[in-house]
Amino acid sequence: MLALQALVTLAAALSVAAAPGITLRVEGADTVTDVDNLKVSTKITNSGDETLRILHHPLGPLSKIPTNGFSLVNSKGSSAGFGGAVAKYVPTVAAANGAFTTLAPGESVTVDRDLSDAYNLTATGAGTYDVKPNELFYLVDDKKEVFTLKAQVSKAHKVNIKGRLAKARPEFDPTSSNHTLTKRGTFTNCIPLQQYVAGVAGGQAHNYAVAGIAHLDAMAIPSKRFITWFGGFDWGRGATIRNILTPIKDVNFDSFRYDCSCTDQGVYAYVYPNDFGKIYFCGVFWKAPATGTDTIGGTLVHEASHFYAIGGGTSDYAYGQSACKNLAINNAGNAVRNADNYEYFIENNPYQG
Structure with a gap:
């Protein structure tokens, strides 16, 4: 009986030890003049005890296009307007194509993002904003099946923004050689x-x-x-x-x-x-x-x-x-x-x- 209890205790301990985990840390300038300079670095760390394959999901900080992977909330509780890209994406297809980042336990990756490509502060105005990435991540297991994991934000970013609040976008030029x-x-x-x-x-x-x-x-x-x-x-x-x-x-x-x-x-x-x-x-x-x-x-x-x-x-x-x-x-x-x-x-x- 004691041996059985010991095995159960050991199994429970191993289960806890093997739990996957992700922590996020966001860094950037404390003060920014003009939204064009609103850039942040997000450090994504595998804080668990197993290797993770993290999809480059459009709603996460690993996305390679300027999608809605962050939240920017001012001191009044208002969210910055989103003016970035929206994409067609199928997680299982992305997993099959290997469109993910692999992190061993304790390993990190840092992603730089220009948030002016995706967010417009015209409606919410200048002032102080809390910036943090979306916490829900999509991962791939050994069978290439997709599951979700909520990350822990160890450090969000606070920034004071003044000056120009929206990025000027280039207009279409039909005469371009491209x-x-x-x-x-x-x-x-x-x-x-x-x-x-x-x-x-x-x-x-x-x-x-x-x-x-x-x-x-x-x-x-x-x-x-x-x-x-x-x-x-x-x-x-x-x-x-x-x-x-x-x-x-x-x-x-x-x-x-x-x-x-x-x-x-x-x-x-x-x-x-x-x-x-x-x-x-x-x-x-x-x-x-x-x-x-x-x-x-x-x-x-x-x-x-x-x-x-x-x-x-x-x-x-x-x-x-x-x-x-x-x-x-x-x-x-x-x-x-x-x-x-x-x-x-x-x-x-x-x-x-």
């Missing part, structure tokens, strides 16, 4: 094959949106397909869905501006929601299928839905089919504002009528 103007749109850093694939994707996106609207028009009662991706029917949410899908159906993807310079192997594509018509393709897009799930055409629907000009735009509350189905069940209001839910509704794979 751009190629074709009948399929304007392309930056795209080879001919990439231009062709983008054109095919635009046609598919249009067809997907047309079929999606036709499905809505034919519904006498909420279909299984509708309920799967948007939850139970509500007139307000129904109007939101139409206000997003209809402009996507009507948009001319041939007139869009496409940039192929992103090579991130965890991201399909991204946009800046207030820069209508410009899509940045990343590494995963060129491996995406033409039919099925997470397609090239579906990616364009996903990204187009983010634009504020498209029914007010969508967010990324959930990524991937499983998470989006759960979102429709648990929070239909967010589901009708989630880009992936629109993509999976129009791709309709597996087929639901």
